[in-house]
Amino acid sequence: MEGMTSPGQVWAHVGQPFQAAEFDVVVVGAGRMGAALALFLRRLAPHLSLLMVEEGGLPNEEGATILAPGLWTTLDLPRQAQWSQQDQWSEQAQWTREQLASAFGEMPFEPCPLIELYASPLPGHDHSPQGGQPSAAVPYESSAELAREFPVLRELANLDALPLARVDRQAALYRPASVALNAAQQAVRLGANLLLNTRARLKHAPGPQVMLERLTVTNTHQIVTHEVKVVRARHIVVAAGAGGPPLLEHGLGVHTQHGRAYQQYPRLNLPSPPGTPAVRVSGLTLRPQHGAFTLIPRLHHRDPHGYQPTGGHLTGVPTGLRREVLEDLVNLMDALPALAGPHLQVGRSLSDLPGAWVTLVRGDPQAPPVWETPAPGHHLLLGGPHADTLGLAVAHDLAQHLSQPLAPMP
Template sequence: MPSADALAAHPDSLALLDPGVLTHATTDPHALTYRPGTLALNAAQTAIRAGAHLMLNTRAAPHPGGLVTAERLTVTNTHQIVTHETHTLRARHVILATGADAPTHAEQHLGIHTRHARAYQQTPHLNAPSTPTSPTLHHAGLTLTPQHGAYTLHPAIHHRDPHGYTPTGGHLTGVPTGLRRETLEDLVGLMDALPILATPALHLGRSLSDIPGSWIALPHGHPHHPPTHEPLDDHTTLLLGGPHADTLGPHTAQTLAQQLAQHLAGT
């Protein structure tokens, strides 16, 4: 429903944008909220208490038949990475949940080609004050997440990146910046609605390494497809979160866990 006072209780957020752009905004005081990082940490701690073994600094590779090779890595004083120990594990079922690298792992180690893709998403920093109670804002594909007293921007993902693509920074009025060209164009187009983007509070960086970013999985190659899971063979299931992993991922993972529990109980 239209609500002109949706952010009346959050004056710090009103300083970021033109309230006129919130033509269909409202707040739900009864909505449940959570932080994905905290949720993942609690899930990992619960799994460990239930008997799961956690191996840090480990590189794992799946193999047909429910086999997984785990190589424990060690960093020497000269920052060289060496293999400390190798384990071959066998499981009744393996869930391949390695994010944007999962389709590549399925192809390289299992010989199974999937239709999934990936895209490189940068997360620029916005030096505008936020508090632990500041809401997450979303407008025209751009998400502003309060984090560490400021905001992290999550730009929209428009398309998949081709295999082998190396992200590069763009130019703004001839000045090199660390943001990709399509991200720059999106932010420039949003400056009227979000005037804060047109100030020095937005950190563009001088090179790509100045702007945090990561490869994001795209289930079925589409940036708006929800998280999904699918069997790769009789012993392996692929679990992909993608851009909606924070909001819809836990439900997808729980659904997969329930299906596997029923299947394994019957075998």
């Protein structure tokens, strides 16, 4: 089929004239979720015309995907759920892993065990694989025994204080930004169109419409709107990450329950040679990356409306870490002595630390990815904190829905 499909068109700058047209599907946002949706839709329904709209100069140049952890693990599946949900999420997780390891094979997909260290068993869980909820099916092991296989554990953690561990040996690392770029390129080869450097706004009008502001840069480096086009579609999918719910709320006047949180990624400059596992303690993940560790803090809650990230103080010295992250690091210094040494990079300002807004589905840091239809012809696709493990499966589910016969253009 790929050999019979003509490639789509890419508009990268305002020098390429774009004529407003009608499309079957318009995808707002060419990050990981939006680009994957476009690719799946081109495979399932190549007869549908499709336009991806991206505000950046490349698929996923902006937004949280470029900073996302990129850690696939079933230990991340939400724990407070019924057995049926756990089974469904487990199937979606395995399907996502297969896609990452094969369909997106041009990008690095690196097996990397994830070791969670504990002071005591989780509430309601015992030491056997049968104990507790489905997510506790991974048995506990001795962290001291694991340290023989992974000596880095003794460099990072106080194993006397953390004697128990659970290991996901199927866990893997990848780059979500590579997923977005690879998926968008494949979608274009299969006939999807891609409009870059364009800001999208939804129009409250009869039938789904999107207003496209094509952006350019002045000689004083200001980003301005060059021209505005209006495109009609049968279906508009908003896959703009944390900016997606506000886009719907402001454009259509609908209310969503979703929130966002600003997540930061400090660095621990200790060596992480090949074969180093990812380590997690009390929700803080130490991800091997670029020869050291990227710290992925837990998300406590949704940020209030209008919140602007601010830093804190460590022993009276200003840092670029927001208060919740700083408190977590300080509280974990006994369990993870490596955090108390000179290798922790906290920055003096927010600009010193990479960070991004992350979607919280229904405002819940534990909620899985979702798609929904808040208004006729308008769909919202959200990844959130569990996008690494479940996101592609949810995007595929929406693609299957959209590949069904579409209603006539209103």
